[in-house]
Amino acid sequence: MPLPEKQLIQRIARLAGPRRSGAVRLGIGDDTAVIRPPRGHELLVTTDFSLEGTHFRGEWHSPQSVGHRCLCRGLSDIAAMGGQPIAAFLSLATPADVPQKWIDGFLSGFLALARRTGTTLAGGDIAQSRHGILADVMVVGSVPAGKAVPRAGARPGHIIYVTGALGGSASILRRLYAGERRLPDPKAKADRKHFFPEPCLGVGRYLRERRLAHAMIDVSDGLSTDLHHICKASRVGAIINELLVPLAAGAQPHDALHGGEDYELLFTASPKAKVPIEIHGVPVTEIGWVTKGKNVMISDMKTKPRKLEAEGWQHFTPSRSTP
Template sequence: MRNPPGEINELALVDTIKAASGHRSMGRVQVGIGDDCAVIRPPAGHEIVVTTDFCLEGRHFRRDWHTPESAGHRCLARGLSDLAAMGAKPVAAFLSLALPRGTDRSWVDGFFRGLRALADAVDVPLAGGDTAASPGEHILADIVLVGSVPAGKALLRSTATAGDLIYVTGHLGGSAADLKELANAPGEIRKSGEHPQLFPAPRLAVGQALLRRKLATSCIDVSDGLSSDLKHLCDASHLSAELMLTALPIHPLASGSLDLALNGGEDYELLFSAKPTTRIPASIGGVRITRIGTFTARKPRAAITTIDESGKRRKLAVGGWEHRFG
């Protein structure tokens, strides 16, 4: 049966994916798209790190809010941000994509334009994946990122100690503020300026610098929200934390909203700790670095205390994104 005009079939989809891979099969990726498996060669003295992220229509993007280029960019950026938090260099990407019947080819082409533009910018080849028909009406994408770090040197969540200072890159709350505007006027927002919700910038160079210069004692990316991800660091390192509210670098789009800065999510900045004796620069690679707090001893369980402009202390109720099932 012939596909309706504009609809993409499986062979055409595979051709589109091959084009998006850039046909790069030298160096790190020895064998890429076209065989049963990819063959990857990590650099000598390095370990492989792997992360995987779903990118689901209706949950992580909406076709009426996000352009296809934005959806493709965001799909890859989610995995790249995880690599950044480990201080890793990207080696290869793998994409599994399930499309509902009737998906327009122009949308798929735009999705891969957005994905490839970011892949080219950070020099990571698309080395494989899978395609399938979606069981429902939504697009389902799963991105797998493979990276490399010097053996035994990966940045972890579990290695902070009491007294370490807490830092964050860039700004907070901008992506959540953007999302609110998209809900109100998606067409207008998509036409204007740079927006962290549509095209987030994973902090790969910063993460690699933190590892290479031995600056960080722990690290995580801010994907669920500052409050949630700081709690993850506290839990992993068995610590509590004090957070200075007046120090938070709130994105201009968030209009000074503490709630968006603390709980908004999808900022894809890096939250990390460092020894008090370590000199942390004000910026790395043009990305602002801000000290926002201190890790303290756990008493008796991990907790986050906020300190406001008057010095008043309050226990922080953790917000941000939480995956729910059922």
């Protein structure tokens, strides 16, 4: 059983560090946290569930990996707006039979990523769940007022770019489904991509500061679905050159087109913009362009372009299995 709630909160507060640091004026231990955004900044707020059986599995994911991944989801959303994180809020519910050791491992994974990205754990909630471990993580960040990069900024003629390589996370998941009982090897880059993905905060901020990205989203649901999100919000279409989509090591084209949890950035830029081929060591690849209309197409440059359906993850769709 975990520590009683009060002691558990005290332990989390101690691990989280000072209650007051930078923009966080009051952290864990009052009715609310108090955040003073940097002058001239707006606040960015995002929240993501991570549920055992749906988003992770006890036999596949170490507690450190679960803690890291559930914070990464929100940090990646902040990156996709071109922002910087300020604080995270952790709502965690576990069954009474989860050992405190699991919670400690979870916290160490969560807090290591928080520290490295300048994110203060400033609050949350603790509860007992009847079934399975449930985490809901909110991340609050900031961006200079009016400068957040939305999904809705794509215009016909824009070039579409993606950072890093795609399909790495999905390819590992595919192998786990197939029965490979491989444990993550923190030293193996391909494994880290699934178990300890890295939010693209530096790249997102670079693109926003230089006004290179006009529309941006993180690739969390899969390239096809996330490109549809940009096109729908911007009321445009797109065409992707299948041959240009950068494949992660071990990934198949389907992983790269439809697999989620890559946490790379997908953005559009004016054809006049000088987008570097590498930012902070991360490759940036041109994969297509924005079109008029609302069709999202894909082409292998040989046969007739075909529709790229949004086949990424969606909850409450009967035909798809959950992990």
